[in-house]
Amino acid sequence: MIPLQNYLIFSAMLFSVGLAGALTRRNAILVLVGIELMLNAANLNFVAFWRFSSDPNAMAGLMFVLFSIAIAAAEAAVGLALIIAIYRHYKTTNLEKVNSLKG
């Protein structure tokens, strides 16, 4: 059986890739993709910790993940809708240009 550390390391790498994508990409859609990656890394952690917990028969961890995936789907829909709205307004999805949210 693959030890827990491997899962955690994989999930940390996945998170880092997502974070790097979200931070460096200029395109709003790719930023959204990065965020989705980070979300999935978190989900992987959930499942891994549940699998190696003292009582794997309790379904709490699994349920968390299912909810999280559902919320992620909703969030992706909202995010894409926002991006479309931004595109219609600014005629671009480049986040460098969309900076009217400053103080």
Added chain:
Amino acid sequence: MMVQSSSLYLIPLMPLLAAGLIAVTRQPHRRFAASLAIGAMGISLLLSISAFVSTLGQTSAGAARSFSNFDWLQIGPATLRLGWVLDPLSAIMLVMVTFVGLLIFIYSVGYMAHDDNFTRFFCFLSLFAAAMLGLVIANNLLLLFMCWELVGLASYLLIGFWYHKPSAAAAAKKAFITTRIGDVVFLLGIVWLYSQAGTLLFYDHGHGCLEHLKLSELAGRTTVGGLAVSTGIGLLIFCGAIGKSGQVPLHVWLPDAMEGPTPVSALIHAATMVAAGVFLVARVYPLMAEPIPAPVGFVSAPFISALPVVAWVGAITAVFAACIAVAQTDIKRILAYSTVSQLGFMMIGLGVGGVAVGMFHLITHAFFKALLFMGAGSVIHGCHEEQDIRRLGGLKKYMPVTFATYAIGMMALSGVPLFFSGFWSKDGILEAAHTWKPSQGPFYLAAFGALLTAFYMTRQVCYVFFGNYRGAKGDHSHAADSLHGGEPHESPRVMTMPLAILAVFAVVLGFIGTPAWPWFQNYLGGENLPSGVGELFRHDVLYTILISTVIVTVGIGLGWRLYGGKPVTNPNEVDVLERWRPDIYGLLRNKFYVDELYEVTVIRFNAWFAAFCDSLDYWVWNGAVLAVSYLIVGIAWVDRVFDEYVINLGFDESCKGIADGGRLFSRLQNGRVQNYLRVIGVALAALVIFLVWGRKAS
């Protein structure tokens, strides 16, 4: 359709609605405004005639009277009630006012045709007519007073219609303020009457203030100097009439009111406003006269009524104004003073003879004086706004219709015997004055006034219509207006038609009140005087007829001899009378210096008092106000310093700190979403490092 007293309000309502509608009409809609005003007046005339007819055929004055009252205002337990009354007095006034008013409206269409403010003029005229009609039908002294003031307002607006002329504006003010003096006293009378009688309704099923119950109650009480309360109230109310009807000493406004357009002069000085004062006296006549059943508890002194005062004021006014009219040179001013004089005659008639005598002269005078004014307007219109009779002359040739009608009016006013209305009404006054018990003074004064009337009217007609035209002919500056060339011209038909109609009435109206057929007196008084040609030859009747015939003949003969025989040829020629007695003529021409007298007494006192109040204001009140204001300013200064250096400074400092901090932090907020995300990422990394190392250390 018979007009009932309850629907009587429709008569003033029509012109009032017209006035309201015209007020919101724009200037260019001349035809609409004029036809609306004339149409409303026509409807009012029909309604008035219908109301008049419904009062005919009654045997007594009481039976012919109908009234309808309604609650108007409730203050605590007291209720003020207003109402309309339809009796012979108001019915005859309604017909007269609407009829003469209608003719004047029609005439105005021609006279004001070139005026820019045509619609405004008709708005005011309608308002005037509405107020006057309301005054006539009022069954409550308060309602009468309201309409009375509305009439005053409308006359102010109309006299000052050409407000860009300073003289017109001044005349309007003068008319308003002078009549106001009388009105204040009038209002006092109203208040006194209300406090004594508890009602202001004239007729109210036996409880009105003009009915026996209240009258004997009022006459029974005495006030200062043993005067009956009713007499005192009557005198106060009469003061209102003095102001409105231009009696001495408040007559000064009336001649100045000639500054208004001529139809206004006709409307104010013939049919309506000045008649209002006479009408008022006629309306409250029961209050002034001795009550028929002897007052309760009234035994000591003989009853002193207010009527002798009315008669004497009238008599003095009649002669006073007639004297002034002799020496005037402005065609409208002569008529104005003649109006004042004739109003004096009406007052004599009311004072010595009763309602019917005075009202008869009011009605006949309304027609022929409207005729004369409109004739004068026609003359003025045809002679390029020239009003000085010395610069007119010979108009008989140029304006035949105006001349014929004017001559009829002049003869009616002078009282040419038998065929003209003025003769019969003036004769009635003379006869009543002759048989008046207390004194023969008013009779002699009235006779003298009648002589002067005949004289000055003859003088005026000779000046205006005979001889040669003395106005400027060739060098007239109206070059652009080809109609207004050098020669005088006859006025358009819209102006001469009303003249002709009025001329007919100036003749025939006399026959409804002759001693041979005293229909008018019977109608108003509700009596049944004997009639028949034989009445003319009763001793005292015949006597006054002969007397007035002689008077008129002498007056006209004298006038014709002095002015008609050898017509004036040069406008600058000295008047015949002035050559004879320059001192008296000067006195008369300057109107007995009444205006100057008021100038140095009332007006100067007023000015002095105003200056005194002003200096009081400036030094005393202003000083006190200034002191207080300086105190406040001092306190405010201290406050300001405190504010500036303590509160403001502290606030400024803290605000600056907050602003700086905000500026610093706002740099983080640069709108780049990914920067925010970056910060979150760095924080996360820091957190992870802290957690891992912290665990290791412990």
